[in-house]
Amino acid sequence: MARRTKLRKFLRFALLATLLAAAGVTLYLDFRVRHEFEGRRFALPARIFARPLELHVGLRIPLPDVVDELKQLGYRDVARPGESGWYLRDEGRLEIALRPFVFWDGAQPPRAVSVGFEGGKVSMLRDASGQDVPLARVEPLPIGGIYPAGNEDRILVRVKDVPKHLVEELIAVEDRSFYSHHGFDPRGLARAARSVFSSRVQGGSTITQQLVKNFFLTPERTIQRKATELVMAVLLEMHYEKDEILETYLNEIYFGQDRDRAIHGVGLAAQYYFAKDVQYLSVAESAMLVGMIRGPAFYDPYKHAARTLERRNLVLRETRDQGKISLEQYTTARSAPLGVTGKSGMGTSPYPAFLKLVHKQLRRDYDEKDLRSEGLRIFTTLDPRAQGAAESALTRRLAQFDKEKRFGQPGLEGAVVITDPQSGEVQAMVGGRDVRYAGYNRALDAARPVGSLLKPAIYLTALSEPSRYTLLTPIDDGPFLWKSRGAPDWEPLNYDKKFHGMVPLRLALAHSYNAAAARLGTDLGIDKVLGNLRRLGVEREVRPYASAMLGAVDLSPFEVAQMYQTIASGGFRSPLRSIREVTTQDGKPLARYPLAVEQAFPPEPVYLLAAAMQDVVREGTGQAMKSYLPPEIAVAGKTGTTDEQRDAWFAGFSGDRLAVVWVGYDDNRAARLSGSAAALPIWGDLMAALRPEPLALARPERIEMVSIDPQSGLRGGASCPGAVELPFVQGSAPRERAPCSGPLDAAVDAVNQAVGETTKRAKTFLERLFGR
Amino acid sequence: MKRLIYVLALLSGCATQPEAQREPAPPPEAQQLPAPAPERVPPPRAETTAVAGLMDSARADSAAGRLPNAAATLERALRIEPRNARLWHELAQVRFRQQNYGQAESLAVRSNTLAGSDAELRAMNQRLIDEARAAKR
Numbered sequence: 001m002a003r004r005t006k007l008r009k010f011l012r013f014a015l016l017a018t019l020l021a022a023a024g025v026t027l028y029l030d031f032r033v034r035h036e037f038e039g040r041r042f043a044l045p046a047r048i049f050a051r052p053l054e055l056h057v058g059l060r061i062p063l064p065d066v067v068d069e070l071k072q073l074g075y076r077d078v079a080r081p082g083e084s085g086w087y088l089r090d091e092g093r094l095e096i097a098l099r100p101f102v103f104w105d106g107a108q109p110p111r112a113v114s115v116g117f118e119g120g121k122v123s124m125l126r127d128a129s130g131q132d133v134p135l136a137r138v139e140p141l142p143i144g145g146i147y148p149a150g151n152e153d154r155i156l157v158r159v160k161d162v163p164k165h166l167v168e169e170l171i172a173v174e175d176r177s178f179y180s181h182h183g184f185d186p187r188g189l190a191r192a193a194r195s196v197f198s199s200r201v202q203g204g205s206t207i208t209q210q211l212v213k214n215f216f217l218t219p220e221r222t223i224q225r226k227a228t229e230l231v232m233a234v235l236l237e238m239h240y241e242k243d244e245i246l247e248t249y250l251n252e253i254y255f256g257q258d259r260d261r262a263i264h265g266v267g268l269a270a271q272y273y274f275a276k277d278v279q280y281l282s283v284a285e286s287a288m289l290v291g292m293i294r295g296p297a298f299y300d301p302y303k304h305a306a307r308t309l310e311r312r313n314l315v316l317r318e319t320r321d322q323g324k325i326s327l328e329q330y331t332t333a334r335s336a337p338l339g340v341t342g343k344s345g346m347g348t349s350p351y352p353a354f355l356k357l358v359h360k361q362l363r364r365d366y367d368e369k370d371l372r373s374e375g376l377r378i379f380t381t382l383d384p385r386a387q388g389a390a391e392s393a394l395t396r397r398l399a400q401f402d403k404e405k406r407f408g409q410p411g412l413e414g415a416v417v418i419t420d421p422q423s424g425e426v427q428a429m430v431g432g433r434d435v436r437y438a439g440y441n442r443a444l445d446a447a448r449p450v451g452s453l454l455k456p457a458i459y460l461t462a463l464s465e466p467s468r469y470t471l472l473t474p475i476d477d478g479p480f481l482w483k484s485r486g487a488p489d490w491e492p493l494n495y496d497k498k499f500h501g502m503v504p505l506r507l508a509l510a511h512s513y514n515a516a517a518a519r520l521g522t523d524l525g526i527d528k529v530l531g532n533l534r535r536l537g538v539e540r541e542v543r544p545y546a547s548a549m550l551g552a553v554d555l556s557p558f559e560v561a562q563m564y565q566t567i568a569s570g571g572f573r574s575p576l577r578s579i580r581e582v583t584t585q586d587g588k589p590l591a592r593y594p595l596a597v598e599q600a601f602p603p604e605p606v607y608l609l610a611a612a613m614q615d616v617v618r619e620g621t622g623q624a625m626k627s628y629l630p631p632e633i634a635v636a637g638k639t640g641t642t643d644e645q646r647d648a649w650f651a652g653f654s655g656d657r658l659a660v661v662w663v664g665y666d667d668n669r670a671a672r673l674s675g676s677a678a679a680l681p682i683w684g685d686l687m688a689a690l691r692p693e694p695l696a697l698a699r700p701e702r703i704e705m706v707s708i709d710p711q712s713g714l715r716g717g718a719s720c721p722g723a724v725e726l727p728f729v730q731g732s733a734p735r736e737r738a739p740c741s742g743p744l745d746a747a748v749d750a751v752n753q754a755v756g757e758t759t760k761r762a763k764t765f766l767e768r769l770f771g772r
Numbered sequence: 773m774k775r776l777i778y779v780l781a782l783l784s785g786c787a788t789q790p791e792a793q794r795e796p797a798p799p800p801e802a803q804q805l806p807a808p809a810p811e812r813v814p815p816p817r818a819e820t821t822a823v824a825g826l827m828d829s830a831r832a833d834s835a836a837g838r839l840p841n842a843a844a845t846l847e848r849a850l851r852i853e854p855r856n857a858r859l860w861h862e863l864a865q866v867r868f869r870q871q872n873y874g875q876a877e878s879l880a881v882r883s884n885t886l887a888g889s890d891a892e893l894r895a896m897n898q899r900l901i902d903e904a905r906a907a908k909r
Contacts, residue, residue, distance in 0.1 A: 053853070054848070054851070056820065056821075056822035056852060057820060057821065057822065058820050058822075059852075104844065105844060105845070106843055132821070134820075134822045134824070134825035134826075134828070135822045135825060344778075407909040420851070420854075422850070422854035422855075423847070423850065423851065423854065425851075570882075570885055572878070572882055590838075592840055592843075592844060594843055594844075594847070594875075595847050595850070595863070596875060596876075596878075597875070597878045597879060597882050598878050599878055599881050599882070603885045656854075698885060698886050698888075700854065700885060727834075770818070
C-alpha cells in the first residue's frame with residue numbers, strides 16, 4: 001500500500017515535472033522568438049566608398065576619365081528625362097544628371113550639370129539653367145564592405161516597396177496558404193515527417209517555418225529540431241502580423257554568391273541581378289528571383305541559364321493557375337529573356353589591398369562587431385583613377401618583365417602606394433599582381449630591404465647643417481672600410497664597381513654612390529641618421545648598424561610612402577590616412593579623420609633635399625624618366641636596388657601625387673632588375689596616365705638661388721658657360737667668384753644682396769609691429 | 773589698421789622684386805621655362821571660384837559654431853588648392869577655436885611656409901602661433 005502511494009506520488013511528480021519542463025521550454029522559446037525577432041536587426045555590413053569626384057573649373061581630368069567613373073557608378077549614356085543617373089557626351093562636353101546622395105555633410109539632391117573640357121582640364125561647369133556653378137560633387141563609388149559572418153550582404157526593403165506580383169509569385173510557389181495558416185501547414189507537415197525518415201529534400205515548410213529555420217536554428221535535420229521549429233513558428237504567428245513576417249523573410253532569404261559575398265534579400269538581389277531598385281522589377285524578373293529561392297546555386301542564372309529559365313516559367317505558370325496574374329501578363333513574362341545584367345560582381349571588394357588598409361585603420365576606433373553589423377558608411381580617400389592607373393601599370397609591366405626574364409613561376413610580384421603629398425591621403429594601393437586577390441598585401445605587409453631609398457635620410461641629416469654641408473660640398477667617394485667590434489668589416493661597393501673620388505653632394509645623391517653615402521652617414525653618426533628616419537615617419541625599430549646607411553632596413557612600401565611624404569610636404573609629417581569620415585547608415589556623422597600636420601624638419605634642408613632629388617631624375621639614376629614624363633614636370637625621386645637585385649624600388653613625387661613602387665620575388669630570388677629598370681617604368685607609366693602637376697617646390701624665405709660655375713664650384717653668372725642656379729641656405733653659398741665670372745655678374749649679385757637686406761629689415765619692422 | 777597692413781604689404785612687395793619672383797618657384801636649372809614676370813604687388817588671392825565658395829561656406833559654418841563642418845570644408849578646399857596659404861591659415865584658426873592648439877600652431881607654420889611675400893598673412897600666422905603656444909602652457 002505504502003509502495004503504491006509512493007509510486008503514485010512519484011508519477012504525479014514526474015508528470016508535473018514534465019509539464020513544467022515543457023512549459024519552461026515553450027516560455028523560453030517564446031522569449032527567444034520575441035526577444036530576438038524584435039531586437040533583431042539584420043547585420044548590415046559597413047559600406048565603403050571611394051572619394052567623391054569634385055568637378056570644378058581647372059580640375060585636371062580629361063573627359064574620358066570622367067565618363068569612366070560615371071560608367072563605374074552605373075550611369076547610362078542615354079537621356080532619361082525626369083530621372084537621374086545618366087549622361088550625354090557631345091564634343092568636349094558632358095551633360096550629367098547627377099544622382100542624389102547623402103554625403104557626410106548632408107544630403108545633396110539630384111542635379112543636372114553641364115561640363116566643358118579643354119586641354120585635359122575642366123573648362124566650364126554650369127547648372128541646368130546655364131548658370132556657372134563653382135563645384136559639383138559626383139556621388140562616390142561604392143568599393144566594398146566589411147561584412148558580417150559568412151560575408152552576408154543585403155539592402156533592406158520595406159514590404160510596401162516590394163511589387164505585389166513578387167509577393168504573389170512567392171506565395172504561389174512557396175506557401176499557398178500563407179495568409180490563412182497559423183505558422184504551419186498540416187499537409188506539408190505530413191510530407192515533412194516522411195522526408196525526415198527518408199532523408200529526402202524536405203519540402204512543405206511554410207514561409208514562417210523557413211524564416212524560423214534561417215533565423216534561429218542550426219541546419220541539422222532531426223525530429224527535435226523540427227518540433228522546435230514548429231513551436232517557434234506558431235509563437236511567431238501569435239505575436240506578429242503576416243506582413244512583418246513576410247518583410248523579414250524577404251530581407252533574409254539567400255540569393256546566391258558573388259565570389260566571397262553572399263547575396264541576401266530581394267533588395268540586394270534586384271540590384272545584383274538586374275541593377276534595379278526592387279520596386280521596378282518586372283513580373284518575369286521577380287519570378288526568376290522567386291524561382292531561385294529553392295536552390296540559388298542550382299538555379300544560378302549565370303551558370304545554368306536554361307534550367308533557371310524553366311524554373312522561372314514554372315513560377316509564372318503556378319501564379320497564373322492561381323489567378324494571381326492575368327493571362328496577358330503571363331504570356332508577356334514567359335516570352336521575356338532572363339535579362340540579368342552582365343556579371344559585374346566585385347565580391348567583397350574590387351580593391352582588396354586598399355580595403356585591408358581601411359579595415360586596419362578602422363579597427364583602432366571601432367569594434368569588429370559594429371563594423372560588421374551596424375551598416376556604417378565609411379568615406380575613404382581612394383581615387384579610382386589613381387587606383388586604375390597603378391593596377392594597369394603594375395600588371396602590364398610585370399607580365400612584360402616575366403617574359404623577358406623567363407625566371408619561371410611564381411612570377412615577379414610588385415606593390416604600389418599612391419598618396420596626396422600635401423595631405424597624406426592614400427589614393428591607391430595595389431598589393432600584388434593579382435589585383436583583385438584579397439590575399440597577401442605586399443604594399444602593407446611585405447617588409448623588404450629598401451636599399452638606396454634610405455639615402456635621402458642621410459643627405460637630409462647633412463643638409464640640416466648648412467655651415468658644413470651644401471649641395472656643392474665635396475663628398476669623398478673613395479674606397480671605404482667600416483670596422484666595428486663584433487661585426488664583420490664592411491666595405492661597400494658602388495653599383496658600377498668604381499669609385500669616383502670627390503663629388504659634389506647633390507651628384508653623390510643623384511648617382512646614388514654607395515661609398516660616398518656610407519662614409520657621409522657614418523661621419524654624421526648612424527644614430528643621428530636613424531633618428532631622422534624616425535622623424536620622417538618610420539616607426540619601425542631599426543638596428544643601428546652601419547649597413548643600415550645603405551638600406552639594410554626592411555620597410556613596407558606603405559612605410560616608405562610615409563617617409564617620402566614628409567619630404568614631399570616640405571618637412572611636415574602627416575600620418576597617411578585612408579578614411580575621411582564615418583556616418584551611421586542613415587547619414588548621421590559619427591567621426592571625422594582630420595588632416596593633421598606636424599613640422600618634423602625646418603623647411604630649408606628639406607627644400608635642398610627635394611631639389612637634389614629632382615636632380616636624381618634630371619641627370620642621375622632616374623634619368624630614364626624622360627621617356628615617360630616631360631622634363632617640365634620636374635618630379636623628384638629616388639631609385640633603390642638591393643643586393644643581387646632582389647628588390648627594385650622607385651619612390652618619388654610630382655606636384656600632386658606621391659608614389660612608391662616595389663618589384664621583386666616573394667621567395668627572395670635575385671630578380672636581376674634594378675630600381676631604374678623595373679620600378680621606374682611602372683612609376684613612369686602610372687604617373688603619365690594621371691597627367692601629374694609639375695613639382696614647383698615652395699621656396700622657403702631663407703633659401704637663395706646662386707649661379708654656380710660647375711667647373712670651379714664657385715660663384716658664376718651669365719658669362720660662365722654651363723652655369724647652374726642652385727639653392728643655398730642664406731649665407732652658405734660660396735663667396736668666391738669663379739674666374740669665368742665677369743664684372744656684370746658681380747654687380748647683379750651685389751644688387752640681389754642689397755635687396756635681400758632691405759627685405760629683411762622691412763620684415764623685422766613688420767614683425768615688431770605685431771609684437772614679435 | 774587693416775588698411776595700414778595692406779599698404780605696408782604693398783610697400784614691402786615693391787621692395788622685394790626677387791622675392792616676388794620667387795613666388796611660383798621655378799625648379800632650379802629649368803632654364804627652358806620662361807621666367808615668371810616680376811610682380812609689383814603681393815600675389816592676388818588667386819582662389820578659384822570653387823575654393824572661394826568653399827571658403828565662404830567654411831566661414832559661415834565657423835561663425836555658426838559648426839567647427840567640424842568648417843574644418844571639413846576647408847580640407848575639401850585644400851584638396852583643390854593644396855598650396856593656398858590662406859586655406860591653411862583658416863584651418864589653423866578653426867583648430868584654435870576647437871582648442872586643438874598643437875594643430876593650430878603646426879597649421880599656421882605650414883601656412884607660413886607657403887605664404888611667400890604675403891606679409892599680412894605671415895603676421896596673422898605669427899599671431900596665431902604665439903597665441904597657440906601661450907594657450908598650450
